[in-house]
Amino acid sequence: MILLMASRAPSHDTWTIAQIAAEFGVTHRTVRHYEELGLISPERRGTARVYRRRDRTRLALILRGKRLGFPLEEIRTIIDLYDAPRGKTSQLEYAISQARIRRVELEARRRDLDDALAELAAFEASCRADLDSSGLRT
Amino acid sequence: MILLMASRAPSHDTWTIAQIAAEFGVTHRTVRHYEELGLISPERRGTARVYRRRDRTRLALILRGKRLGFPLEEIRTIIDLYDAPRGKTSQLEYAISQARIRRVELEARRRDLDDALAELAAFEASCRADLDSSGLRT
DNA sequence: CTTTACGTTGACGTAAGCGTCAAGCGCCGG
DNA sequence: CCGGCGCTTGACGCTTACGTCAACGTAAAG
Structure with a gap:
């Protein structure tokens, strides 16, 4: 491993x-x-x-x-955040707040993604069921 | 529930x-x-x-x-897949194969998303650590 | 009957994200 | 010395995804 x-x-x-x-x-x-x-x-x-x-x-x-x-443009602000100077407390707090915003956004997209995957799986299962039943009757 | x-x-x-x-x-x-x-x-x-x-x-x-x-354009092909006629076996098999392609694609994006979230969490933790240590010394 | 609100079809404009020349520079092998 | 290869900087073109008029239809409201 x-x-x-x-x-x-x-x-x-x-x-x-x-x-x-x-x-x-x-x-x-x-x-x-x-x-x-x-x-x-x-x-x-x-x-x-x-x-x-x-x-x-x-x-x-x-x-x-x-x-x-x-x-x-949005990607630029994100990766600039990673590379930004983090000396002062205010900068650190700003970085953390920005990171939280990005995290919320990414989590929302993850919900979208999971929903899409779930629907796709259901669709696939439904197709397979149709296929099996038609196969059994033939 | x-x-x-x-x-x-x-x-x-x-x-x-x-x-x-x-x-x-x-x-x-x-x-x-x-x-x-x-x-x-x-x-x-x-x-x-x-x-x-x-x-x-x-x-x-x-x-x-x-x-x-x-x-x-890609979205169109995807949702057309959901609404497509599913009568014949060949159509069902095609739908299933397309669904698999989409699923692989979505799963890849989910890995991207999880990686991004993990990096963001690490960054946030790092910022908090810096913030705490500077706070303790002040 | 006219105004007003909401609908329609073009048609052109625009911003993002590159593709695609065109023209030139610098170095390396023959 | 000279060609070729790889790099450079413009600059214009193209596709996607709409925004934004303009000009017109139509149905209810005053």
Whole structure:
């Protein structure tokens, strides 16, 4: 049970835009678009973008947010929350309040998701019942 | 435990576009847009649209699909699946296979959602820990 | 009979999220 | 030195999901 492989061991510590795009299954245009919107901000070596682990983490968060149906601007505020400075008490309290808001939102979506799954399971069962009965009579 | 109230008892059996839109918190333009894409197809009384319970059900499915981030075209195929004729065996088998595809997709999103919730909870806990320790030292 | 309210069909506008050129720069092998 | 490959920056295009007029019909209300 401890046979979990390290999922995608990072063989480098920097990546080019092509490597990042290929690995995450998006185009370089998409990556640049996220940068234009301020969701990621890679370093530069000369004019070329250099991506580090931090950028990969953020990109993973972006894509997951997209799969969950969040707009990019909202995704930006969410992942900025994770990376925000947390020095002062007021900042910590703000972060916690924002996290609570996000949690409530995510829990609502989870209810939607569970409802959809339940309906789908019922539908599937109903189809199977029809299939069995028609099969038995044939 | 049998105290479940009928949620939103339907006081009519037909509705106007304005009533439907207001009840679901969308504009009439949105409702018409869904009709243009074939997601709902209300009856007509003269030229005016008349919405029945079936349309309300479909609209609820549409909006939930949207909250889960599905494009309208995909939502159409999903709810059409629910309403599709299920007479012949081949149709039943097709419906079941499609339902399985949807279920796999929804389960994947649920993993995303649970991951996001777990990370958010960890973040919140971390913030609270920082807040407590700074509070204790003050 | 006219106003008012609510409905209708176009048709164009717009924001988000990229796709798709076009044109240029920098480095590396031959 | 020169081609090619990979990277760069625009800039325009396209699809989705509506918003927003405009112009008109119709039915009840005054």
